[in-house]
Amino acid sequence: MRFTLDNHPTANLVTGVARDGIHVGERFFSSSLILSASELFADWPATDVATLDLEALAPALQVHPEILILGTGTQIRFPESALYAALAARDIGLEVMDTAAACRTYNVLVTEERPVVAALILS
Numbered sequence: 001m002r003f004t005l006d007n008h009p010t011a012n013l014v015t016g017v018a019r020d021g022i023h024v025g026e027r028f029f030s031s032s033l034i035l036s037a038s039e040l041f042a043d044w045p046a047t048d049v050a051t052l053d054l055e056a057l058a059p060a061l062q063v064h065p066e067i068l069i070l071g072t073g074t075q076i077r078f079p080e081s082a083l084y085a086a087l088a089a090r091d092i093g094l095e096v097m098d099t100a101a102a103c104r105t106y107n108v109l110v111t112e113e114r115p116v117v118a119a120l121i122l123s
Contacts, residue, residue, distance in 0.1 A: 011037040014103040036063045036117045049077040065117040071102030073123030
């Protein structure tokens with residue numbers, strides 16, 4: 001699936017999603033990653049939603065988002081409720097969706113200049 005770029009040339013926007021990876025701008029990533037408008041953490045070791053905790057999400061949290069979008073691969077898989085509670089205690093909203101939907105939602109929020117981070121699992 002190819003996405004269309006908007007007028008935010010310096011922001012990290014997802015330009016395409018495929019089963020084997022994600023395009024951010026002109027770069028291609030074949031492993032899970034975390035990104036915000038200004039930061040990109042490649043080779044994020046997450047592969048399973050069930051094992052996610054605050055430590056695993058540390059790169060995302062250092063950006064201080066208000067919204068964390070979790071892309072869980074080709075199917076929606078929900079993390080443990082303790083993760084929702086831990087993020088809520090930090091005033092961070094967690095939205096969970098498949099990775100393609102997470103990329104589209106992330107792009108919209110970045111273009112609205114919202115403080116958002118996407119944690120995208122490829123599987």
